[in-house]
Amino acid sequence: GENVEQHPSTLSVQEGDSAVIKCTYSDSASNYFPWYKQELGKRPQLIIDIRSNVGEKKDQRIAVTLNKTAKHFSLHITETQPEDSAVYFCAASSGGYQKVTFGTGTKLQVIP
Protein backbone atom coordinates (compact mmCIF):
# COMPACT_ATOMS: atom_id res chain seq x y z
CA GLY A 1 0.00 0.00 0.00
CA GLU A 2 0.88 3.66 -0.08
CA ASN A 3 3.34 5.11 2.41
CA VAL A 4 3.64 8.86 2.89
CA GLU A 5 6.52 10.39 4.81
CA GLN A 6 6.51 14.00 5.96
CA HIS A 7 9.26 16.30 7.25
CA PRO A 8 9.85 18.12 9.48
CA SER A 9 7.62 17.06 12.35
CA THR A 10 7.84 20.52 13.91
CA LEU A 11 8.69 23.85 12.35
CA SER A 12 9.04 27.28 13.97
CA VAL A 13 9.34 30.40 11.86
CA GLN A 14 9.22 34.09 12.50
CA GLU A 15 6.16 35.94 11.29
CA GLY A 16 6.70 37.03 7.71
CA ASP A 17 9.17 34.28 6.89
CA SER A 18 8.43 31.33 4.62
CA ALA A 19 7.71 27.77 5.68
CA VAL A 20 8.35 24.65 3.64
CA ILE A 21 7.04 21.18 4.38
CA LYS A 22 8.17 18.20 2.34
CA CYS A 23 6.57 14.84 1.65
CA THR A 24 7.48 11.70 -0.22
CA TYR A 25 5.21 8.90 -1.35
CA SER A 26 5.83 5.33 -2.42
CA ASP A 27 3.02 4.32 -4.77
CA SER A 28 3.63 5.44 -8.34
CA ALA A 29 -0.11 5.04 -9.00
CA SER A 30 -0.89 7.97 -6.69
CA ASN A 31 -2.04 10.94 -8.70
CA TYR A 32 -3.78 13.24 -6.25
CA PHE A 33 -2.02 15.08 -3.44
CA PRO A 34 -4.05 17.21 -1.03
CA TRP A 35 -2.76 19.25 1.88
CA TYR A 36 -4.80 19.71 5.03
CA LYS A 37 -4.54 22.16 7.92
CA GLN A 38 -5.79 21.00 11.30
CA GLU A 39 -6.17 23.22 14.31
CA LEU A 40 -6.26 21.67 17.74
CA GLY A 41 -9.41 19.64 18.28
CA LYS A 42 -10.83 20.60 14.90
CA ARG A 43 -11.45 18.83 11.63
CA PRO A 44 -8.80 18.84 8.87
CA GLN A 45 -9.43 21.57 6.31
CA LEU A 46 -8.28 21.22 2.72
CA ILE A 47 -6.01 24.14 1.87
CA ILE A 48 -4.66 23.17 -1.52
CA ASP A 49 -4.31 20.12 -3.72
CA ILE A 50 -2.44 19.11 -6.83
CA ARG A 51 -2.88 16.43 -9.43
CA SER A 52 -0.08 14.54 -11.13
CA ASN A 53 -0.51 16.27 -14.46
CA VAL A 54 0.55 19.55 -12.86
CA GLY A 55 3.97 20.42 -11.46
CA GLU A 56 3.03 23.46 -9.42
CA LYS A 57 -0.06 25.18 -8.10
CA LYS A 58 -0.40 28.43 -6.23
CA ASP A 59 -3.16 30.04 -4.23
CA GLN A 60 -2.23 33.40 -2.73
CA ARG A 61 0.42 32.69 -0.05
CA ILE A 62 0.28 28.94 -0.47
CA ALA A 63 1.94 26.92 -3.19
CA VAL A 64 2.49 23.23 -3.76
CA THR A 65 5.08 21.62 -6.03
CA LEU A 66 5.16 18.05 -7.27
CA ASN A 67 8.04 16.02 -8.66
CA LYS A 68 6.42 12.86 -9.86
CA THR A 69 9.68 11.28 -10.97
CA ALA A 70 11.17 11.60 -7.52
CA LYS A 71 7.83 11.05 -5.78
CA HIS A 72 8.26 14.29 -3.83
CA PHE A 73 5.79 17.07 -3.16
CA SER A 74 6.11 20.15 -1.02
CA LEU A 75 4.00 22.86 0.58
CA HIS A 76 5.27 26.42 0.60
CA ILE A 77 3.73 29.13 2.75
CA THR A 78 5.04 32.64 2.22
CA GLU A 79 4.64 35.68 4.47
CA THR A 80 3.57 33.50 7.35
CA GLN A 81 1.12 34.86 9.91
CA PRO A 82 0.34 33.70 13.46
CA GLU A 83 -2.97 32.27 12.26
CA ASP A 84 -1.02 29.89 10.04
CA SER A 85 0.03 28.06 13.21
CA ALA A 86 -1.51 24.58 13.06
CA VAL A 87 -0.67 21.00 12.14
CA TYR A 88 -0.34 20.41 8.40
CA PHE A 89 -0.83 17.02 6.79
CA CYS A 90 0.13 15.99 3.29
CA ALA A 91 -1.67 13.08 1.70
CA ALA A 92 -1.68 10.93 -1.39
CA SER A 93 -4.38 9.09 -3.27
CA SER A 94 -4.77 7.16 -6.49
CA GLY A 95 -7.85 9.18 -7.26
CA GLY A 96 -11.55 8.58 -7.72
CA TYR A 97 -13.16 7.25 -4.58
CA GLN A 98 -9.89 5.74 -3.43
CA LYS A 99 -8.64 6.14 0.09
CA VAL A 100 -6.27 8.89 1.02
CA THR A 101 -3.08 8.09 2.91
CA PHE A 102 -1.91 10.83 5.26
CA GLY A 103 1.58 11.87 6.21
CA THR A 104 2.64 12.09 9.84
CA GLY A 105 1.97 15.80 10.14
CA THR A 106 4.02 18.96 10.71
CA LYS A 107 3.30 21.24 13.62
CA LEU A 108 3.95 24.76 12.37
CA GLN A 109 4.43 27.56 14.86
CA VAL A 110 4.60 31.11 13.59
CA ILE A 111 6.19 33.37 16.16
CA PRO A 112 4.87 36.95 16.19
Add this chain to the structure above:
Amino acid sequence: GAVVSQHPSRVICKSGTSVKIECRSLDFQATTMFWYRQFPKQSLMLMATSNEGSKATYEQGVEKDKFLINHASLTLSTLTVTSAHPEDSSFYICSATPAASGGSETQYFGPGTRLLVL
Protein backbone atom coordinates in the same frame (compact mmCIF):
# COMPACT_ATOMS: atom_id res chain seq x y z
CA GLY B 1 -21.61 23.50 0.30
CA ALA B 2 -20.13 20.06 1.08
CA VAL B 3 -20.83 20.04 4.79
CA VAL B 4 -20.32 16.91 6.88
CA SER B 5 -21.63 16.60 10.42
CA GLN B 6 -20.93 14.12 13.16
CA HIS B 7 -22.87 13.24 16.27
CA PRO B 8 -22.10 13.20 19.10
CA SER B 9 -19.17 15.57 19.31
CA ARG B 10 -18.10 14.11 22.63
CA VAL B 11 -19.00 10.93 24.45
CA ILE B 12 -17.89 9.39 27.70
CA CYS B 13 -18.81 5.79 28.33
CA LYS B 14 -18.03 2.95 30.69
CA SER B 15 -15.76 0.13 29.67
CA GLY B 16 -17.70 -2.70 28.05
CA THR B 17 -20.48 -0.56 26.61
CA SER B 18 -21.10 0.25 22.95
CA VAL B 19 -21.05 3.68 21.37
CA LYS B 20 -22.57 4.71 18.05
CA ILE B 21 -21.21 7.65 16.07
CA GLU B 22 -23.14 9.13 13.16
CA CYS B 23 -21.65 10.81 10.10
CA ARG B 24 -23.95 12.76 7.82
CA SER B 25 -23.42 14.60 4.58
CA LEU B 26 -25.79 17.53 4.89
CA ASP B 27 -25.97 18.98 1.40
CA PHE B 28 -24.72 16.22 -0.85
CA GLN B 29 -24.97 12.51 -1.39
CA ALA B 30 -21.94 10.40 -0.60
CA THR B 31 -21.48 6.97 -2.10
CA THR B 32 -18.30 6.56 -0.11
CA MET B 33 -17.43 7.66 3.39
CA PHE B 34 -14.24 7.07 5.31
CA TRP B 35 -13.67 6.58 9.03
CA TYR B 36 -10.44 7.68 10.65
CA ARG B 37 -9.02 7.50 14.15
CA GLN B 38 -6.60 10.06 15.45
CA PHE B 39 -4.66 9.67 18.70
CA PRO B 40 -3.17 12.77 20.37
CA LYS B 41 -0.37 14.36 18.37
CA GLN B 42 -0.62 11.71 15.69
CA SER B 43 -1.83 11.55 12.13
CA LEU B 44 -5.19 10.37 10.86
CA MET B 45 -5.25 6.61 10.48
CA LEU B 46 -7.83 5.19 8.12
CA MET B 47 -9.95 2.54 9.78
CA ALA B 48 -12.38 1.63 7.04
CA THR B 49 -14.07 2.69 3.84
CA SER B 50 -17.83 2.75 4.04
CA ASN B 51 -19.76 2.08 0.85
CA GLU B 52 -23.49 2.70 0.60
CA GLY B 53 -25.41 -0.52 0.27
CA SER B 54 -22.47 -2.85 0.72
CA LYS B 55 -20.05 -4.05 3.36
CA ALA B 56 -17.34 -1.76 4.58
CA THR B 57 -13.72 -2.36 3.68
CA TYR B 58 -11.51 -2.45 6.76
CA GLU B 59 -7.84 -1.59 6.94
CA GLN B 60 -5.36 -4.15 8.13
CA GLY B 61 -5.38 -4.45 11.89
CA VAL B 62 -8.85 -2.98 12.38
CA GLU B 63 -11.30 -5.48 13.87
CA LYS B 64 -14.50 -5.44 11.85
CA ASP B 65 -16.47 -7.10 14.64
CA LYS B 66 -15.42 -4.43 17.09
CA PHE B 67 -15.92 -1.42 14.82
CA LEU B 68 -19.25 -1.98 13.10
CA ILE B 69 -19.95 0.25 10.13
CA ASN B 70 -23.31 0.73 8.49
CA HIS B 71 -23.84 2.93 5.43
CA ALA B 72 -27.56 2.61 4.98
CA SER B 73 -28.17 5.69 2.86
CA LEU B 74 -26.30 8.12 0.65
CA THR B 75 -26.15 10.67 3.47
CA LEU B 76 -25.52 8.60 6.58
CA SER B 77 -22.83 6.26 7.81
CA THR B 78 -22.54 5.01 11.38
CA LEU B 79 -19.61 3.63 13.32
CA THR B 80 -20.37 1.55 16.40
CA VAL B 81 -17.55 0.84 18.81
CA THR B 82 -18.61 -2.35 20.53
CA SER B 83 -17.45 -3.39 23.99
CA ALA B 84 -15.37 -0.26 24.26
CA HIS B 85 -12.19 -0.28 26.32
CA PRO B 86 -9.99 2.59 27.52
CA GLU B 87 -7.54 1.99 24.66
CA ASP B 88 -10.38 2.85 22.24
CA SER B 89 -10.40 6.39 23.58
CA SER B 90 -9.56 8.58 20.62
CA PHE B 91 -10.77 11.21 18.17
CA TYR B 92 -12.90 9.59 15.47
CA ILE B 93 -13.36 11.55 12.25
CA CYS B 94 -15.36 10.71 9.17
CA SER B 95 -15.05 12.11 5.68
CA ALA B 96 -17.18 11.94 2.58
CA THR B 97 -16.75 12.42 -1.14
CA PRO B 98 -19.69 13.82 -3.12
CA ALA B 99 -21.23 11.20 -5.40
CA ALA B 100 -21.99 13.84 -8.00
CA SER B 101 -18.34 14.84 -8.25
CA GLY B 102 -17.74 12.17 -10.87
CA GLY B 103 -14.97 10.61 -8.90
CA SER B 104 -13.38 13.78 -7.57
CA GLU B 105 -10.97 12.93 -4.85
CA THR B 106 -11.76 15.81 -2.51
CA GLN B 107 -12.81 14.56 0.88
CA TYR B 108 -14.80 16.70 3.26
CA PHE B 109 -14.31 15.99 6.92
CA GLY B 110 -16.74 15.94 9.78
CA PRO B 111 -15.90 17.81 12.99
CA GLY B 112 -14.91 14.64 14.78
CA THR B 113 -16.13 12.75 17.85
CA ARG B 114 -14.00 12.58 20.94
CA LEU B 115 -14.53 9.27 22.71
CA LEU B 116 -13.41 8.69 26.28
CA VAL B 117 -13.83 5.22 27.71
CA LEU B 118 -13.54 5.00 31.48
